[in-house]
Amino acid sequence: MKAQPSKHLGFTYIPGTVDVMIHVSSAFDGGNIEVVSANEADDIQLRIRKDNASEFFQWFYFRVSGAREKPCRIRIVNAGEASYADGFRDYKACMSEDLRDWCRVDTSYDGIELTINYKPSSDSFYIAFFAPYSLDQQRRFVARCQQNSLASLEVIGQTVEGRDLDLLVIGSPGTSKKICWAIARQHPGETMGCFWMEGFLNLLLDPVDTVASKVRESAVFYVVPNMNPDGSARGNLRTNAAGANLNREWAKPSKSRSPEVFAVRNRMVETGVDFCLDVHGDEIIPYNFISGADHVPSADARMKQLLIDFNKALLHSSPDFQTDHGYPTSFQANLSICASNVAESFKCLSMTLEMPFADHNNRKDNIHGWSPERCRELGGDCLKAISSIIPSLR
Numbered sequence: 001m002k003a004q005p006s007k008h009l010g011f012t013y014i015p016g017t018v019d020v021m022i023h024v025s026s027a028f029d030g031g032n033i034e035v036v037s038a039n040e041a042d043d044i045q046l047r048i049r050k051d052n053a054s055e056f057f058q059w060f061y062f063r064v065s066g067a068r069e070k071p072c073r074i075r076i077v078n079a080g081e082a083s084y085a086d087g088f089r090d091y092k093a094c095m096s097e098d099l100r101d102w103c104r105v106d107t108s109y110d111g112i113e114l115t116i117n118y119k120p121s122s123d124s125f126y127i128a129f130f131a132p133y134s135l136d137q138q139r140r141f142v143a144r145c146q147q148n149s150l151a152s153l154e155v156i157g158q159t160v161e162g163r164d165l166d167l168l169v170i171g172s173p174g175t176s177k178k179i180c181w182a183i184a185r186q187h188p189g190e191t192m193g194c195f196w197m198e199g200f201l202n203l204l205l206d207p208v209d210t211v212a213s214k215v216r217e218s219a220v221f222y223v224v225p226n227m228n229p230d231g232s233a234r235g236n237l238r239t240n241a242a243g244a245n246l247n248r249e250w251a252k253p254s255k256s257r258s259p260e261v262f263a264v265r266n267r268m269v270e271t272g273v274d275f276c277l278d279v280h281g282d283e284i285i286p287y288n289f290i291s292g293a294d295h296v297p298s299a300d301a302r303m304k305q306l307l308i309d310f311n312k313a314l315l316h317s318s319p320d321f322q323t324d325h326g327y328p329t330s331f332q333a334n335l336s337i338c339a340s341n342v343a344e345s346f347k348c349l350s351m352t353l354e355m356p357f358a359d360h361n362n363r364k365d366n367i368h369g370w371s372p373e374r375c376r377e378l379g380g381d382c383l384k385a386i387s388s389i390i391p392s393l394r
């Protein structure tokens, strides 16, 4: 039945007769997608946008509205050209209708296109490469941390676009105390780093937990929960607003091109470093793993042993860690990478932690895959592993 014009109002509304239009949007914090066509729910064609000043792309995050109870078939038509396209094999996209819980939905990849099938029970739903973590969430978390009397906040610089770069300091420095650094999200698409930070800092700031108390007695922690706020806001995969891949800027950070690394590295020189953990996500490898820096030019027996000891301790504290899969050691020779640069500069234990986008294959979760909750768990478990090696760090 069609709505007929009313004599008095110009139209008559008859409920259920207006066909709601499908609409796809990414105009929000961290959003990334371009619409090719979205006329029918079962034929939505999209493209992932490149980082704003570089060729990298793979992060996607968008909302589909107007499709309640309609089977949606979403094709990302340029998936096969993405920076780490092999990561789409055996991968399932993340979906949320309430922006709180994220689960995995039916996804397939044919080497060219990524196809996502989903029938929403709400008027709109969100799809993302991994559960997103907005700058608003980030600010709220940092604000909550600084309310804890064990923490203080330093703004150590500004990003290319003028956003604050936050450093949380936990514990007070003392001559015998070890200096530990943890940073995350140099690559903005790797949102798992921010969830890891929540678990890590929640435990570190727990006033009564025995592990946390012991750690705070013997170490002071310098923590940067988000190294790349500009790239995060823009929905970039890998670079900041100037197109710099921050984890290739550590040999010669530039005040104009990579002020984020410039500020953090300067603060590290002031504090000294006994331990550094740089937290990432890997698009392809479906496991959590550590990439050490025990092959930098000046690595000695002590540094190599510390890496072995940390891996052992993390295997003990986390059911979601393994040491069989990871990067080849040649990866570590590159001194423009944070972990290698810090190891070489400070002769300390310095590592990259990688988490998967899809799942940790040694302990699969078919509903959620690798999830924010498990990132938080791993964050706490990493602190437990750190606690066992602190005495031998210097």
Ligand SMILES: [Zn+2]
Pocket (backbone or CB within 6 Å): 187, 190, 247, 280, 281, 282
């Ligand atoms: Zn990364």
